[in-house]
Structure formats: structure tokens, C-alpha cells
Amino acid sequence: MRKEEINFQKSDNFNRTMIPGTFARKMRTCVIWQFIRFVAINIKMIVVVGKSH
Amino acid sequence: MARLVVLGGGVAGHTAATFAAKWLGSAHEVVVVTPNAKWNWIPSNIWVGVGQMTKEEVTFDLAGVYAKAGITYKQAKAVSLNPEGDTSSDKPFVTIEYTGQDKVGESENVEYDYILNATGPKLNFDATPGLGDGKGQMGDHTVSVCTADHAVHAAHKLQEAIEKMKKGERQKFLIGTGHGMCTCQGAAFEYIFNIEHELRKAGVRDMADMKWISNESFLGDFGMGGLHLKVGGYVVSSKLFAESLFAERDVEWLIGAHTSKVEAGKVEYELLDGSKGEEEFDFAMLIPPFAGVGIKAYDKAGEDITDTVFAPNGFMKVDANYGAGAYENWKASDWPRTYQNPTYSNMFAAGIAFAPPHIISKPMSSPNGTPINPTPPRTGMPSGIIGKAVAHSICDLIKKGDSAHLHEASMAEMGAACVASAGKGIFTGTAAAMTVYPVVPDFEKYPGTGRDTDYTFGEIGLAGHWIKHILHHLFIYKAKLQPGWTLIPE
Numbered sequence: 001m002r003k004e005e006i007n008f009q010k011s012d013n014f015n016r017t018m019i020p021g022t023f024a025r026k027m028r029t030c031v032i033w034q035f036i037r038f039v040a041i042n043i044k045m046i047v048v049v050g051k052s053h
Numbered sequence: 054m055a056r057l058v059v060l061g062g063g064v065a066g067h068t069a070a071t072f073a074a075k076w077l078g079s080a081h082e083v084v085v086v087t088p089n090a091k092w093n094w095i096p097s098n099i100w101v102g103v104g105q106m107t108k109e110e111v112t113f114d115l116a117g118v119y120a121k122a123g124i125t126y127k128q129a130k131a132v133s134l135n136p137e138g139d140t141s142s143d144k145p146f147v148t149i150e151y152t153g154q155d156k157v158g159e160s161e162n163v164e165y166d167y168i169l170n171a172t173g174p175k176l177n178f179d180a181t182p183g184l185g186d187g188k189g190q191m192g193d194h195t196v197s198v199c200t201a202d203h204a205v206h207a208a209h210k211l212q213e214a215i216e217k218m219k220k221g222e223r224q225k226f227l228i229g230t231g232h233g234m235c236t237c238q239g240a241a242f243e244y245i246f247n248i249e250h251e252l253r254k255a256g257v258r259d260m261a262d263m264k265w266i267s268n269e270s271f272l273g274d275f276g277m278g279g280l281h282l283k284v285g286g287y288v289v290s291s292k293l294f295a296e297s298l299f300a301e302r303d304v305e306w307l308i309g310a311h312t313s314k315v316e317a318g319k320v321e322y323e324l325l326d327g328s329k330g331e332e333e334f335d336f337a338m339l340i341p342p343f344a345g346v347g348i349k350a351y352d353k354a355g356e357d358i359t360d361t362v363f364a365p366n367g368f369m370k371v372d373a374n375y376g377a378g379a380y381e382n383w384k385a386s387d388w389p390r391t392y393q394n395p396t397y398s399n400m401f402a403a404g405i406a407f408a409p410p411h412i413i414s415k416p417m418s419s420p421n422g423t424p425i426n427p428t429p430p431r432t433g434m435p436s437g438i439i440g441k442a443v444a445h446s447i448c449d450l451i452k453k454g455d456s457a458h459l460h461e462a463s464m465a466e467m468g469a470a471c472v473a474s475a476g477k478g479i480f481t482g483t484a485a486a487m488t489v490y491p492v493v494p495d496f497e498k499y500p501g502t503g504r505d506t507d508y509t510f511g512e513i514g515l516a517g518h519w520i521k522h523i524l525h526h527l528f529i530y531k532a533k534l535q536p537g538w539t540l541i542p543e
């Protein structure tokens with residue numbers, strides 16, 4: 001059984017949602033990808049801050 | 054010379070007072086009345102609560118900062134307002150009681166031309182039997198991260214639990230809300246995943262059972278009726294986003310729950326379907342409900358007019374539509390724009406201290422009539438923006454006269470950025486970074502989700518975690534009024 005599939009069997013609540021797989025989890029801590037996301041999130045947040053003032 | 058009195062030195066009050074002092078200069082006086090000696094960057098209390106930061110890293114002394122800004126600082130709590138003065142004077146005043154500055158217990162009447170109520174909330178632990186100590190303070194059975202001192206206490210208790218697990222004793226963690234009418238689910242959400250991270254780091258995660266208990270009718274409501282995010286080409290509900298995170302981290306949940314009683318190692322609860330149950334715990338952090346701080350108000354003759362100035366929950370009435378009625382009639386335009394009291398035009402409220410027109414989430418109650426729904430969040434970014442807008446209005450009123458245009462900051466036209474971390478290490482922690490625009494959904498402007506999905510988004514990863522670190526340092530830098538502080542947005 002794949003690691004990400006183990007928790008599905010632990011409860012009905014878990015069984016009815018989605019759980020990220022290996023690739024999605026790796027990307028969360030991939031420094032290069034996260035640096036790109038850091039720039040993108042900052043731009044979006046600055047726009048939201050700008051629209052709010 | 055005009056005098057502005059700001060009640061409270063939190064995000065809203067501190068922002069308003071510091072900007073007002075800068076804009077008014079020495080020609081007018083700004084007075085801050087706050088019972089606290091220290092300013093606290095509350096979002097980082099989460100890291101204090103898991104032992105990853107000290108109290109000193111999230112607080113600093115207010116006296117020096119206010120002296121630098123030319124603000125008169127009174128370490129005291131507001132007791133009552135006399136917006137018409139009294140029989141001896143027409144000048145409005147606030148009665149305060151000192152909590153420090155070598156005057157503990159002394160009372161003083163502070164006259165004002167304008168007053169801003171930014172007291173924040175009373176942490177109403179006693180609303181739930183056993184959650185409080187019966188004297189208005191936190192009880193012995195649970196912990197809290199609402200103040201830096203609470204968070205230090207929570208970290209000690211967490212460490213004790215970890216030591217027990219290392220000795221082979223299984224522990225049950227229960228985190229969430231301590232009443233059916235709580236807000237600030239986001240703080241509890243962040244805390245439970247920080248604990249989960251710390252338990253993994255300590256190598257004892259397999260010895261812990263973790264459970265979330267909340268008054269939200271669905272996971273991911275966050276007191277905002279949930280939100281919709283663009284993920285992987287889909288627009289999805291925050292319910293799926295939150296449930297996925299809980300399932301991934303093996304954290305069970307109990308939602309739609311009113312915590313009705315707390316005892317040593319056990320809570321009693323009532324669910325939205327009317328059923329009742331019990332949940333045992335070894336470690337519990339339950340957020341208390343919020344209420345107004347209990348300021349009374351009197352007219353010139355000394356008659357009690359508290360009901361005129363404040364809503365029944367103790368928060369100050371402002372320019373909101375309090376007569377919206379049923380959920381079906383609620384509109385974004387019900388939310389206040391200027392935060393001016395409708396009875397006394399020189400009185401304003403900001404941050405948690407203003408009375409919202411109604412909740413944001415869909416109102417729910419059990420068949421027994423127990424209301425179980427989150428109350429609206431108005432902390433952090435919205436608090437700061439509202440505080441600054443109100444300061445701007447008051448400064449214009451002082452400088453330009455009563456005809457000055459009031460500045461507006463409706464939560465239905467304002468976004469918010471939320472970063473919920475899990476862990477603190479630069480490369481080992483992650484965070485759920487979210488923005489929501491607007492905070493209060495506007496279904497007339499954005500039919501469907503009520504929000505602009507281009508600017509309402511969320512994702513999990515290191516990037517959000519780095520932003521959390523930056524925000525910690527940036528906002529403490531700003532609050533200390535270091536060079537360039539006005540350039541940092543709220």
C-alpha cells in the first residue's frame with residue numbers, strides 16, 4: 001500500500017476526502033519550486049493588501 | 054489642542070494611535086489607555102505555545118515606543134464612558150483604573166475630544182463551566198495561546214505530555230473551541246498542526262491521538278462561512294482543503310460542537326443534531342469565546358446608557374445595519390464603513406471591539422435551541438486597516454472640522470492574508486498560506502462564491518512558511534516604529 005493511502009482506512013471522515021500523494025508532498029518542500037511560489041504568493045498578497053486600503 | 058484617547062494597545066489601537074500621533078504632530082495630544090505593559094504579536098504566540106519561541110521574542114515594552122512617538126501612555130483599563138460629561142462639565146470623559154505605573158487601583162477621569170474603542174476582547178473563559186476559574190481567568194483543566202503568558206504555560210504542559218509519551222504513556226490531544234459561539238478557529242487550527250509537527254520531531258507522534266473539536270458546521274469554515282479556492286484547475290471549497298490536511302496528518306475531527314462543560318481530563322459537548330457526548334483528553338487547548346470588556350456608559354445625569362452605546366455582547370455599536378434580520382436578508386452593505394458610533398459622533402470603535410451586524414457563517418443551532426456557529430473574525434490585517442482608517446478620519450475631523458470626509462474600510466471590500474504554519478524551521482516547517490477577498494462575502498458582486506477567486510487562494514508549502522517568518526519580524530519592526538515603519542502595510 002502506498003504511504004499516502006494508509007490514512008484512508010483510519011476513519012470514515014478520512015476515507016471521504018483527498019490526501020496528497022508523494023509528488024504533491026515533495027513539491028511542498030522543493031526549495032526551487034517553493035521559491036517560485038513564494039514570489040507568486042507575495043505578488044498576490046500585495047495586490048490583496050493594495051485592494052484593501 | 055484636541056485630545057484623542059485610544060482605548061487598547063493591540064493591533065487596531067496601536068496602529069491607530071501611532072498613525073494619529075504622526076499625522077497630528079505636537080499640536081494635538083494622543084493618549085493610549087491599555088492595561089498591558091507590553092505589546093504582543095499574537096500570531097506568533099502559536100510558536101511560543103510549542104516552545105519554539107520565547108515570550109520576549111513576541112513582546113516588547115510599550116512605554117519606550119510611546120515616549121518616542123510623543124503619545125501619552127496610561128497603563129490602565131477603561132471602566133466607564135461619559136460621552137456627555139457629567140453634571141459639573143459638558144466635556145466627555147472616560148474613567149480609567151490603573152493597572153501599573155505605580156498607581157495600581159487608582160482611578161482617573163480622562164477628558165477627550167475624540168475616543169477610539171480598540172480594547173480587543175474579554176477572553177470569556179467563564180462562559181463554559183470549567184473552562185474558566187469562575188473569576189474571569191483561565192481554569193486549570195485546559196491551556197490557551199491567547200496571550201503570551203498563556204502560551205508559555207501551554208508550552209510547559211506540552212513538554213510534560215511529550216515526556217510522558219517518551220516513557221510509553223499514550224496521550225490524547227484535544228484542540229479547538231471551548232464554546233458554541235467562539236471565533237479565532239484559525240489560531241487553534243495553526244496550533245494543532247504545530248503540535249503535530251513537534252510530536253513528529255520528538256519521535257512520539259505514534260503515541261498521540263489527536264482530535265479537533267470546533268463549533269464550525271464544517272471544517273474550513275473559519276468563521277467566514279468557508280471560502281472557495283482555485284486548486285489544480287478546480288474551484289474547491291475550503292472544506293475539502295481542510296479535511297485533506299487533517300486526514301493527511303491523522304487528526305480526527307468533531308465539528309458543529311458546543312463545548313458545554315470542562316472537567317479534569319474530559320469535556321462535555323452538544324452537537325448540531327442535538328446529541329450530547331463526552332471526549333476525554335490529556336492535553337487540551339480550547340479557545341474561549343470573546344465578549345466586550347464590559348465598559349459601562351452614563352449620560353450627563355448619570356443614567357446608565359450602556360445599552361445605547363454597546364450591543365448586548367459588550368461590543369460598541371458603529372455604523373452597521375443591526376436590523377438585517379434573517380440570514381436570507383443579509384448583505385455585504387450591512388457591514389460598517391466608518392466605525393463611527395451612531396449616537397455620539399466623536400466615538401469610534403475598531404478591531405474586535407466593534408459590534409458586527411451579524412455573523413458571517415450561516416447561523417446554526419441545535420434542536421435544543423443552543424446556538425452553535427462561529428462568530429466573525431476581525432483580527433490581524435482587518436484590525437490594522439480599520440484602525441488606520443479610523444485614525445485618518447479622526448485626524449481629518451480634528452484638522453478640518455466636523456464636515457471632514459470620513460475614511461471607509463468595510464470588511465466587505467477588504468481582503469485578509471492568513472498564514473497558518475506547522476513547525477518553525479526554515480526548511481522543515483510548512484504553512485497553509487491563504488488570502489481571502491473580501492473577508493465578508495458579497496454575493497451581489499461575486500455571485501456563486503461571494504468572493505473574487507483570483508484573489509482568494511490557498512496552498513501548503515515552504516513558501517507560506519517563509520512568509521510567516523517575514524511577517525513576524527516585519528510587524529514587530531513596524532510596531533516598534535523603526536525607520537520606515539509607515540511604509541509597511543497593515
